[in-house]
Amino acid sequence: MAGEKVIVVNLDNCIGCRACQVACHTWNSTRAEETSFQPDMSYTNPPELTPNTWTLIMFKEVSEADGFSWLMLKRQCMHCSNAPCAQACPVNAIDVYPDGPVVIRVDKCIGCQFCVEACPYDVPKYDPAANKVYKCTFCIDRVQNGLEPACVSACPTKALVYGEYDELVSKYRSEGYDIYGDSVNDYVGRTHYVYVTKKWSGKLTDPGYFGEVSRTFKGLPKDPRKPPVSVRKSIVEPVGWGLFGLTLLGIAGHLIYWRSRRISEKREEGEGGGGS
């Protein structure tokens, strides 16, 4: 589609300096994390995306038969064309822009976390204090005003490249790069963050490489998918505005049920989940 934008993550050029991680903080005025040493996560810190960390470099050491690799994988919202999060959102709080950005409207978000459930990349993060969900915005307030996203603007080795989707993807393809994102599956569609590499060609979705980078992030999935959330936007929408109030009630009911279930789940897994 003409006008559609992409951010290319060229893994061969990423030196893991984390300028992107800091630039995301400074541009969006998000708080720094209270972190601690992360055992077995190489230089990754904080260990996961959070309501304040919308992008993160995940480091992973990989021993190979013929040597050794140190992978650095930038994580953030993938900005899916099919945005399952937006479809799951019962209050239309997630805007999907035709040129790519998928943006949570903080003013509209009710903290229901359906988007969290729907995201196969484990991206949106719930902030209990604010009762809101946060994630990367594609720097919508920059790109709409003619600037590159903050992470791209900072990236010193041009491992992040922002530009026209089709143009850039075909350029990297013609140069022989392996590409993840331009056509993923029916669940997410194509992503507006695209990973390219020559060095790890064919290994982008190999769990031995970019998989199992952290306890919850399992890498770039070949077929990202989540079980359907009970109330899907696709069902809600056709019902029309007349039934909106009723729907809200339904959501609220579900929410109560769902939250209690989720909290008990959390408690169960609580023991091992120390981290930060």
Add this chain to the structure above:
Amino acid sequence: MEQKLKMRRRDFLKAVGLAALPVALGRSATRLLAFKTPSKRYWLGEIGGKEIEYSQEVRGICTYCSVGCGIIFYKMGGKVIHLEGDPDNPLNEGKLCAKGVASIQLFGTENPRRLKTPMIRVNPKPPVEELRKARSQKELREIMEKYRPVWKPVSWDEAFRFIAERMKRIMDVYEKKGEWGPKHDDGYYYKGKLFPMMIIAGAKLLNEEGYLIRKIAALLGSNNIDHDARRCHSTTVAGLAGTVGFGAQTQSFIDTQFISVYLIFGGNPAENHPVSMMHTLRGREKGTLTLIVADPKYGRTASKADIFAFFRPGTDIAFLLYILHYAFHERSPPVDQLDTFKEMVERLNIDLAEVDEIKKIAEEYDAETVSKITGTPVEKLREIARLYVENSGVTTGWKKFASIQWAMGQTQHHIGTQITRMSTILQLTLGNMGFPGGGLNPYRGHSNVQGTTDMCILAHILPGYIKLPPSTKHVRAYQEWKIKGFPDAFHWRPSKQTCETLGLIYESCDENDDNCTITVNSTAILWTWWFQNWRRFELTWGVFVGTDPEDKPWDPASTVISDLPFGAGYTENTWWQGTLFDGVVRAMFLMGENIAVSNATALSVYLALASLDLLVVVDIFETESAWFADVLLPAAFQYEKYGSITNSNRWLQWQDRVVQPPGIARADLWIMLKLWEYLREYKVSELPSEVYGKHRERVIIRNPYKPGEAVELYTRTIRVFMEYTTGRYSDPDYRDVDPELIYKEIDLAVDLYNGMYDWVAHRNLSKRRYNFLRTSDQIDGELDNTYLMYKNWGWSWPKNVRILYNLWTLQKTLGKTRTYRASGIYSRVKGAVTETITGETGEIRDPLTGEWRPAFIPGHNFFIGKFYKRAWSGMTDLFTGAEDPWKLLYEEAVVGKFVVFRPDGTYEVKTLKDMGVKCPLCESFYYDPEVVLMGKAVYKKPYFKGEKTIGGKTIKYVGWFDWLKVRDKFTAELESCTAAKPLKDCVVELKERYGEWYAYPGEDGKIWAWDMRYPIHYEPVESPLKELAVKYPAMAWRRAENYRLIRPPSGWEMISGWFAITPEELQKPEDALPVVLTANRLEEHFHTGQMTRNLSYLAELFPEPFIEIPKELAEKLGIKSGDIVELGSNRFRIYVRAMVTGRLPKLRINGSEVYVANIPWHWGWSGGHRTYAVANTITAIFMDTVTTMQESKACLAWVRKATPEDYDYTELNR
């Protein structure tokens, strides 16, 4: 050549903006469900609440590393709301690393830890007696917490009065008082090593500040001044300057993209110079650059390498000698048989006989031998050597170049100077020097460490690498040079006494033993260069160096007066001995450095700091060093200052003050000026010329044709110049001290930086921000637009040359030459010649025409800048004379008098107008082919020369071939001694027996000692294998300061036990295993951590201290990632987290297994994310034999599992 699409920032914004307009567009093919096009439009900065569109822009340079990245600051009132990389700046093209982005948190409005007011300590300092017993983190913590500083805020005046009074008291009771004063039997001068205040001034200072503090120290009579360059690249500066002329990066960061094979050897640019990797990876992406990384650890740069090799810390020379071995002894034909090599040797003026000697040395270092030393597999060595040599200038007919990068990996060894020289010799031999894409790339650490090094905040030199006066005889020789008319070496006819004093080769003197004809060699040229620069100091500082009366320099009745202090002072690594052992250093003024965390064997520094009678710390945070201080003064950091900054590749760029520093904090420039004023008010030191009463200098020139006759050109006022109030600034600090005036002063006072101010257009060239490449008809235009030199961006020393030693590129790689038709002063002295230009010339303002003209013709070559000719030799003073500095600098007024002598003895005094001079301040230096090609690369550099007698034994320093005759006997004797005794005792035994180290009786009965003329492998002082420590003994013991570490003076015997020079001497618990310890920095942190641990955005990335240990070692010790481990050496023990990793090796060294561990050294006990686990308490301080650089990259330590109770990390940031 890919021509970059040049787009100005605003055009770029417009273009992207148009494209990004969220017009209603059709849906993507893969989209299954329709999303309504959102109606929300965001304003710029809406999400983070930053009203960028209403802010004001200020430009500056990043304060962390030396790449020199441009930054645009967006401020509203006194608050910076955002910063971003400057897209116009060709060094960073708008990009920044994590530190640069996070640096917004350094501003006072963001950072509550910034110091805001001067403070005086009101409680006792940690006592030496207690610190003497501290041998672990826990013990240190107990003492320091007991004496945690309590501060009383005071005014600036109170603070300075406190300092000056205390200093005055120190001077009054100073035990060396008798030796200290300015009056001596042979004249009036200070001995620079005896001033009891050590000034340490960090590399965070701007050029003007670095210059001013060195000037102040010199005028206080002190050479006890040094800064962190000593501990970072002093060995690079010494190794390179001694070999090719200048100790600096020869290429630029941008130029690294043109390299064919880039060997990262002792650096980790992805970690420490992240933005430089943009240019390097550009070459790799194009497929023209192969990246090789050889390192004791696999770091972030290694992750991008095409080839990686582990090697053992401290074995760099062996590794590089193997590359030479391959080139000379394995390759067919050997490189020295190639026509390109022969052509190069002739053209670059390299001595073939010298090449033969290094060739012989390289013969010993075959792949098998080197593999045993380094631990790198033989095949890997071969692969790297082959790639490197076969992609070099001589083997590719100047089509491809291999280049080498390093930082602290090469420098921080007791033989650091030898290692950097080895790199230089390698590049010279393979024809990789002085080309785009080829050269030497020592990346420097701090934003302005190149500048502060050039300004010589150093104990042994003056601004611009100028020698200190060694003796009164040298001052007499200098006075004679003045009255000979300030000549260059080519026109110099010194007296016999001068020749003998300076070691000049002379013949035929006249009947008065005067007007000798000398051989113009490097000695003669360098002396005139140093003299010329002393004169610059005299004229711009308002001081005097010479004799009174002026006209009889060698007459014993004349008195020598020198306001420049004699002899080198203490360095940053030796000053603690000056305090503890020598009783000299009683006070310290510590600016912008945190030596309590950065000094190797940190305990030595704690003891010395605690012993001082006065410690003043000037900083932006309460550093660990401040815990020992009496006075703490709040400074401004780079973004809060005005001034010029020299990046690693020698480019000068200008920083504007973005906002005022917090509270009443002040710029360092102001603080140092006040220090001077208060010390002067309290008469802490007076200038020798003041004590003598020399207030005027008669500037006279002798008539060369009429002995006894001299012409007085003018008289000069001698009154120390420190007046910098111009009214240009209204800031509370800059209104007293105008940085632009000092900038101009530097241009005139420091030859190296001459040209950075344009005296014709009255422009500060460091402010130049024009990033269009030159066109072919402009000076160096062809090179500029082919190799992206950006010659109109800022200014670069020397004379805007961007690639050092670029004599030949135009001709050899571009196949072109240009002709220069002499004009201006050049045609006046050379006639109507046309010269052929073959390389990069740089540019210079012509004094006659005022026009720009090429400086170095036919191109820039070795030592050029230092080697010069002067059109006004014998005719006039520098700049045609200056009556007083203020008039010279502020009014740009000169005397403008010349005297023209005729062979018949008559003469005529002429004016500027008579001589047709438009720009006298441009001076008349020129660099013609004779000068340019006289510069010779020095393969052979004996660091010890001639003979000396110690205890009745005559020691003769010999070259390699002689040394070979006794070497095996020397090592055999050492070996047999070590069979029964520890190596340490054997070192003492042999050194006492022969009076020198690396010495053995030769065939003539004298003691022959290796003169270190070429690099060879020496083991690190703390070697992991005894057999290697004996076979390749460390060279440390040549230096008294090192010898004192194992033979300390009485009262300090304990220090000897701090060092384990073989594994047997390592005191290690049963359950610990030994490691070779190396130390490094992380991308997200900076040096002692104050500028990063105190920033929450960076601290979150690496909050806690850790050590990286190899997996296998961790398994043996039962250590898991995240466990607390104890790291110990004979010096200290600390507790940190373990990061168990495959990125550190187990090496096979000479048949034994050796583990390497790596510790980042950013943590200390003050500020955020604090801990008493200071990594440098563990490292060793054996010093480089030339520069006193510490060996902090290779020492012996041990590791074991520890319990969490010992770990004392706290965050305190929130």
